[in-house]
Amino acid sequence: MPSSPxxxxxxxxxxxxxxxxxxxxxxxxxxRCGWVWVEAQVIEINRRAAPTQFLVMRDKRAEQSVRxxxxxxxxxxxxxxxxxxxxxxxxSPRVWAKDASLSFECAEIRIVGEGRLLAQLEQLKRKLQAxxxxxPVRKKPxxxxxxxxxxxxxxxxxxxxxxxxxxxxxxxxxxIRVRHSLVQGPDAxxxxxxxxxxxxAVPEIExxxxxxxxxxLEDLLPFSxxxxxxxxxxxxxxxxxxxxxxxxxxxxxxxxxxxASTPTDAAKLVVPDAAEQAQQVRDVLARLxxxxxxxxxxxxxxxxxxxxxxVLRDPTGGFAAHDxxxxxxxxxxxxxxxxxxxxxxxxxxxxxxxxxxxxxKATLDRGYAIVADAxxxxxxxxxxxxxxxxxxxxxxxxxxxVEVDYQEAK
Numbered sequence: 001m002p003s004s005p006x007x008x009x010x011x012x013x014x015x016x017x018x019x020x021x022x023x024x025x026x027x028x029x030x031x032r033c034g035w036v037w038v039e040a041q042v043i044e045i046n047r048r049a050a051p052t053q054f055l056v057m058r059d060k061r062a063e064q065s066v067r068x069x070x071x072x073x074x075x076x077x078x079x080x081x082x083x084x085x086x087x088x089x090x091x092s093p094r095v096w097a098k099d100a101s102l103s104f105e106c107a108e109i110r111i112v113g114e115g116r117l118l119a120q121l122e123q124l125k126r127k128l129q130a131x132x133x134x135x136p137v138r139k140k141p142x143x144x145x146x147x148x149x150x151x152x153x154x155x156x157x158x159x160x161x162x163x164x165x166x167x168x169x170x171x172x173x174x175x176i177r178v179r180h181s182l183v184q185g186p187d188a189x190x191x192x193x194x195x196x197x198x199x200x201a202v203p204e205i206e207x208x209x210x211x212x213x214x215x216x217l218e219d220l221l222p223f224s225x226x227x228x229x230x231x232x233x234x235x236x237x238x239x240x241x242x243x244x245x246x247x248x249x250x251x252x253x254x255x256x257x258x259x260a261s262t263p264t265d266a267a268k269l270v271v272p273d274a275a276e277q278a279q280q281v282r283d284v285l286a287r288l289x290x291x292x293x294x295x296x297x298x299x300x301x302x303x304x305x306x307x308x309x310x311v312l313r314d315p316t317g318g319f320a321a322h323d324x325x326x327x328x329x330x331x332x333x334x335x336x337x338x339x340x341x342x343x344x345x346x347x348x349x350x351x352x353x354x355x356x357x358x359x360x361k362a363t364l365d366r367g368y369a370i371v372a373d374a375x376x377x378x379x380x381x382x383x384x385x386x387x388x389x390x391x392x393x394x395x396x397x398x399x400x401x402v403e404v405d406y407q408e409a410k
Contacts, residue, residue: 020097027095035092035107042085047075055106057089069094070106078109080122087111121224125251128226133233139257140238142269146206148175149270150199150237152192155180159211159263163242166267171274177205182222183212189225196228200235207270208235210252211242211263223250232256242266364396382408 011017043065044056053075058065068091075081091104128134149167153160160178167174179195182188192210199208210232212223222228223243232239233255241256242263253259260266311318356362360370371379372392379385385404393400 023097023100027097030093030095033093035090037088037090039088042081042087043083045081045083067103068106069103074106074109079111085111121251124226128229134254142238142258143206145272146270148177148204148206150205150208151176151178151211152181152195152208153211154183157213159213162263163209163211163266166264167271170267171271174271184219188222189228193228193231196231196235200237205237207240208237209240209242209266209270211266212244214244220244220250223252228252229255240266240269364394370394
């Protein structure tokens with residue numbers, strides 16, 4: 001710092017200027033610069049509900065950052081602006097009197113370079129997404145082991161070699177149908193669409209891989225072409241996108257039924273690993289054998305337990321107790337029958353004696369007789385007969401026929 005005030009000072013210590021006046025003068029000098037177009041990189045975007053929006057722009061070469069304000073209309077008109085986007089902006093310097101800080105007011109922003117391409121791609125993505133082309137429910141599942149595999153790629157490219165070698169290594173019997181096409185340049189998208197249509201028309205082809213190695217944003221633009229994206233969406237056959245490397249993300253990745261991070265990864269998606277499948281079969285067979293052995297051992301143990309039961313060791317052993325029980329029941333039954341028969345016989349004898357005691361024959365045995373007329377009707381009075389009537393007299397040992405000679409009443 002200087003040890004004494006500079007000699008170029010416009011006043012003295014005795015006649016100082018108010019700081020605010022100086023700030024206003026600086027503000028006037030700066031803002032007379034007017035509007036100027038600058039190129040910068042947007043490193044921060046602070047969107048607000050208020051009309052004024054705030055950004056931070058940086059000069060990538062000088063590493064200088066400045067604050068920028070603009071209206072929401074200016075920011076929206078620029079398109080899908082993201083952090084890191086390179087823009088040209090029409091700005092005017094402003095000094096805030098309150099803290100004498102420098103900022104810029106922006107009247108227009110235009111995205112340039114890759115940022116402009118990214119903005120256009122972002123607009124196309126939003127359009128296609130609104131139409132449902134990226135909807136997961138519309139994506140077709142890949143077959144476990146396709147009968148034939150279609151491959152669209154550049155001729156003699158590293159991507160072609162990677163896909164073919166890895167598919168063959170994983171499943172040597174795979175049937176691969178290759179269609180070469182341009183993968184870069186203005187005609188690449190149409191060429192890929194033609195190859196895709198040819199493969200999609202083959203019935204035995206059950207999955208199609210579109211493969212290309214990595215590249216710049218401009219190199220991969222054909223795989224974000226709207227016509228190609230719609231053709232992939234409309235394809236009958238499931239499509240695997242294998243474009244570039246992991247960071248690369250053309251729109252084709254979003255509409256494809258499956259995205260492979262690299263062409264090598266595409267081979268893992270379309271065919272299983274024969275060695276892994278064989279090992280899985282061996283593992284399943286081993287588990288199956290073990291399950292059978294375990295089941296047989298369990299059933300044998302159950303059978304041994306059943307055979308150890310008394311009823312199975314001596315099947316007739318249980319009959320002895322039942323036979324004894326049956327004999328006891330039979331004996332009790334016979335005794336009950338005998339008692340019942342004896343009781344019934346006694347009752348019958350009593351009934352017979354009673355009947356005999358009350359029967360006419362018992363009366364006849366005591367010397368009485370029964371007289372009946374010729375019609376067999378009992379005669380109980382002398383008035384029932386007339387002289388000359390034929391009567392039958394029943395005695396204890398037979399009948400006697402008599403004729404009435406005369407009758408005499410008491």
